[in-house]
Amino acid sequence: MGFFSKDIKxxxxxxxxxxxxxxxxxxxxxxxxxxxxxxxxxxxLKKGFEKxxxxxxxxxxxxxxxxxxxxxEISGVNCxxxxxxxxxxxxxxxxxxxxxxxxxxxxxxxxxxxxYEITRYGTLxxxxxxxxxxxxxxxxxxxxxxxxxxxxxxxxxxESHVNAxxx
Amino acid sequence: MGFFSKDIKxxxxxxxxxxxxxxxxxxxxxxxxxxxxxxxxxxxLKKGFEKxxxxxxxxxxxxxxxxxxxxxEISGVNCxxxxxxxxxxxxxxxxxxxxxxxxxxxxxxxxxxxxYEITRYGTLxxxxxxxxxxxxxxxxxxxxxxxxxxxxxxxxxxESHVNAxxx
Numbered sequence: 001m002g003f004f005s006k007d008i009k010x011x012x013x014x015x016x017x018x019x020x021x022x023x024x025x026x027x028x029x030x031x032x033x034x035x036x037x038x039x040x041x042x043x044x045l046k047k048g049f050e051k052x053x054x055x056x057x058x059x060x061x062x063x064x065x066x067x068x069x070x071x072x073e074i075s076g077v078n079c080x081x082x083x084x085x086x087x088x089x090x091x092x093x094x095x096x097x098x099x100x101x102x103x104x105x106x107x108x109x110x111x112x113x114x115x116y117e118i119t120r121y122g123t124l125x126x127x128x129x130x131x132x133x134x135x136x137x138x139x140x141x142x143x144x145x146x147x148x149x150x151x152x153x154x155x156x157x158x159e160s161h162v163n164a165x166x167x
Numbered sequence: 168m169g170f171f172s173k174d175i176k177x178x179x180x181x182x183x184x185x186x187x188x189x190x191x192x193x194x195x196x197x198x199x200x201x202x203x204x205x206x207x208x209x210x211x212l213k214k215g216f217e218k219x220x221x222x223x224x225x226x227x228x229x230x231x232x233x234x235x236x237x238x239x240e241i242s243g244v245n246c247x248x249x250x251x252x253x254x255x256x257x258x259x260x261x262x263x264x265x266x267x268x269x270x271x272x273x274x275x276x277x278x279x280x281x282x283y284e285i286t287r288y289g290t291l292x293x294x295x296x297x298x299x300x301x302x303x304x305x306x307x308x309x310x311x312x313x314x315x316x317x318x319x320x321x322x323x324x325x326e327s328h329v330n331a332x333x334x
Contacts, residue, residue: 008263014272017259080258081279084251091247092184096175105181108290112248115286116279123275126325158293 015127016072022120023063024076029113030056032086040106041099045157049110052150059143066136085112107158114151121147182294183239189287190230191243196280197223199253207273208266212324216277219317226310233303252279274325281318288314 008014033053040046067074089109096102121144128137175181200220207213234241256276263269288311295304 008259008268008272009265011268011271014263014268017262018275021255080251080254081248082251084247084249084254085283087247087251088188092175095184096181098176101175101178101181104178104294105175108185108286111286111290112283115282116252119275119278119282122322123278123325127271155289158290 011127012131015124015131016070017077018120018124019063019066020075020077021079022117022124023060024079025082025117026056026060026063027076028082028086030060036106036110039093040103042103042157045103045107048153048157055146059146062139062143066139069136070133081116085116107154111151111154114147114154117147118144118151178294179298182291182298183237184244185287185291186230186233187242187244188246189284189291190227191246192249192284193223193227193230194243195249195253197227203273203277206260207270209270209324212270212274215320215324222313226313229306229310233306236303237300248283252283274321278318278321281314281321284314285311285318
């Protein structure tokens with residue numbers, strides 16, 4: 001928070017702050033996903049996590065384009081929300097040995113991450129449009145649509161997986 | 168995590184753990200919402216937060232019914248995810264003086280909370296059904312539907328609010 005301490009004075013400042021929040025979050029997710037790939041057993045899910053890791057790297061590049069479009073320095077701010085979501089994912093998965101149960105927990109954790117990103121991108125797009133930055137909104141929407149698709153894909157895997165795991 | 172340390176062995180254990188996670192989360196939200204009610208200026212939003220505070224108390228009661236239905240002790244487990252989301256909400260709102268900007272930040276924070284709850288309830292309902300607990304799933308779905316309605320209402324307020332704030 002240091003960089004912006006007591007310094008969010010306008011909607012533009014809030015937009016930039018939140019952009020830096022999701023930039024930090026995406027970078028933390030890039031670090032967390034390989035650990036999830038290692039832990040997961042279901043091959044469909046493993047491929048899904050690997051695909052989303054590549055997408056997430058693309059999201060970071062798009063965010064850097066948005067920083068440049070908006071004429072601001074590329075940087076993150078601490079985001080206790082994503083830190084908490086990832087800490088919880090790590091805590092829970094560390095308490096499970098059974099592979100199917102672990103996969104179910106990893107799907108749930110990944111969906112919590114997706115929902116955080118979906119809400120933040122939704123907010124950022126609304127603010128960008130209102131600030132007259134349709135160019136920024138368009139790029140942010142590409143990230144949002146990929147997060148939504150990932151969440152839906154996870155729901156699909158979850159349904160088939162839990163069917164099996166509950167038997 | 169202490170109560171369940173290394174002890175999530177089955178889908179049922181994972182369901183119970185996640186039930187305790189959302190139970191803790193709902194209790195933290197009940198503590199956080201009055202502070203958000205105090206900070207917000209927009210009257211529609213203030214009423215919305217007050218309404219959701221009452222709904223959240225109802226969610227806690229429904230969760231307690233689910234614990235009883237499932238024959239388990241009513242208790243929470245630490246949930247670093249909601250702690251992080253609420254910490255971030257508090258951090259950001261503490262950096263804003265302008266009322267309209269503060270309202271926009273509070274809407275975004277409330278939507279982050281809603282999305283966390285939506286993903287957790289979605290997961291819990293899927294697991295409850297697969298575990299043959301349609302009775303639990305039915306109650307959890309009542310909470311989910313209220314969270315979804317709250318998120319949509321917040322989006323509506325956000326759109327009209329940001330229109331005004333960006334002018």
